[in-house]
Amino acid sequence: MSWNAIASFGPTALRNLNLISKDLASRWRPTPPGLAEASRHDLYLSPHCDDICFSLGAFARRRRQGVLLTLFSRSAYVARPETVAARGDDRIEAISGLRQREEQAFARQAGLHLSLGGFDEAPLRGHDPFDTSGADEDARRLDGLIIEAILAAAQERTEDQRPWLFCPAAIGGHIDHLVVLKVVLRHYEALRERWRVAFYEDLHYAAVWRARVTGLARFQALAAPIEPRRSLLPIGSAADKLALAALYPSQFVQLPASIAAFTPALRIPAPAHEALWSAEWA
Numbered sequence: 001m002s003w004n005a006i007a008s009f010g011p012t013a014l015r016n017l018n019l020i021s022k023d024l025a026s027r028w029r030p031t032p033p034g035l036a037e038a039s040r041h042d043l044y045l046s047p048h049c050d051d052i053c054f055s056l057g058a059f060a061r062r063r064r065q066g067v068l069l070t071l072f073s074r075s076a077y078v079a080r081p082e083t084v085a086a087r088g089d090d091r092i093e094a095i096s097g098l099r100q101r102e103e104q105a106f107a108r109q110a111g112l113h114l115s116l117g118g119f120d121e122a123p124l125r126g127h128d129p130f131d132t133s134g135a136d137e138d139a140r141r142l143d144g145l146i147i148e149a150i151l152a153a154a155q156e157r158t159e160d161q162r163p164w165l166f167c168p169a170a171i172g173g174h175i176d177h178l179v180v181l182k183v184v185l186r187h188y189e190a191l192r193e194r195w196r197v198a199f200y201e202d203l204h205y206a207a208v209w210r211a212r213v214t215g216l217a218r219f220q221a222l223a224a225p226i227e228p229r230r231s232l233l234p235i236g237s238a239a240d241k242l243a244l245a246a247l248y249p250s251q252f253v254q255l256p257a258s259i260a261a262f263t264p265a266l267r268i269p270a271p272a273h274e275a276l277w278s279a280e281w282a
């Protein structure tokens with residue numbers, strides 16, 4: 001390829017190339033041995049009921065231990081609104097209860113202890129969930145509450161090795177995911193004293209190439225000082241992962257039949273997988 005051809009690339013093409021090179025590296029690099037170490041003190045941060053299941057469900061179920069902390073566990077969203085009869089405040093309670101029961105069923109299947117943050121999701125705070133212009137302000141306002149919830153979910157530990165903390169990379173640009181990412185990055189050095197921190201690619205958002213390129217460009221800019229590397233975690237049986245996703249019937253008009261919506265979109269051949277970015281590969 002000539003220099004002129006490369007120079008004619010726009011920023012989008014360069015972002016695509018940058019991500020393809022990182023995906024290629026993750027495709028052939030062995031999974032870091034430290035990632036195989038599971039602990040009952042591992043902490044899975046889920047902005048909403050379903051995010052850990054969709055994004056890291058196969059990984060979590062293989063490990064079968066740790067705490068699932070679902071922060072924005074108050075919600076008014078179901079895929080088929082007509083299936084919930086309650087109105088007004090009762091509706092929020094009914095839907096939150098329904099979604100929390102789904103989350104509990106997943107936690108049981110994955111051997112995780114569920115802890116609920118009890119925070120209102122973005123629409124209940126008066127935000128369009130995909131308008132990220134208020135993310136910095138929300139991250140500042142919720143900072144203390146989120147850190148408090150993280151520390152409250154952490155249990156006393158006796159092992160020498162630090163457990164893992166899994167945080168969303170905020171692909172998809174949902175403001176609640178971005179708020180969690182920003183709070184964790186702001187406290188990264190303090191959190192690292194207690195945990196090894198890794199960031200997961202949010203599914204189903206990361207299953208769309210364009211959303212993934214945009215989301216990971218934002219993540220890499222925010223997380224640039226820590227230089228995270230990607231790890232590709234094959235899920236094994238697609239049917240098993242789809243069965244986990246099916247534990248959340250309230251979130252689908254039709255239950256998913258294909259794994260395509262639950263694996264990151266790559267431009268290179270790769271098995272169905274989940275993905276983590278981390279600087280903790282020692």
Ligand SMILES: [Zn+2]
Nearest residue numbers: 047048051174
């Ligand atoms: Zn979410």
